[in-house]
Amino acid sequence: MRFYGSNKGTESWEEDILGRDVLRPGQSVRIGFGDGTDYCKFNFRAVFDDDDVLVAKDINVCKIGTYTYS
Numbered sequence: 001m002r003f004y005g006s007n008k009g010t011e012s013w014e015e016d017i018l019g020r021d022v023l024r025p026g027q028s029v030r031i032g033f034g035d036g037t038d039y040c041k042f043n044f045r046a047v048f049d050d051d052d053v054l055v056a057k058d059i060n061v062c063k064i065g066t067y068t069y070s
C-alpha cells in the first residue's frame with residue numbers, strides 16, 4: 001500500500017514513494033534512490049493492506065540490485 005525510503009542521515013520517512021499506486025503480490029517496481037546526498041545507506045518502511053509494517057534498516061542501495069519483501 002505504501003513504501004518509504006529515507007537515507008540513514010534523516011529523521012523523517014519523507015513521502016510515500018508509491019503515491020496512488022499499489023503493488024499487489026507478485027508485482028514489482030523500480031525505485032531510484034539518488035537523492036543528491038551521496039548516501040548509500042537507506043531505511044525502508046513498507047505498509048501493507050492489513051496494516052502490517054515492516055522496517056528494514058541500513059540497506060546499502062549502492063551495493064544491492066534488488067530488495068524483496070516476502
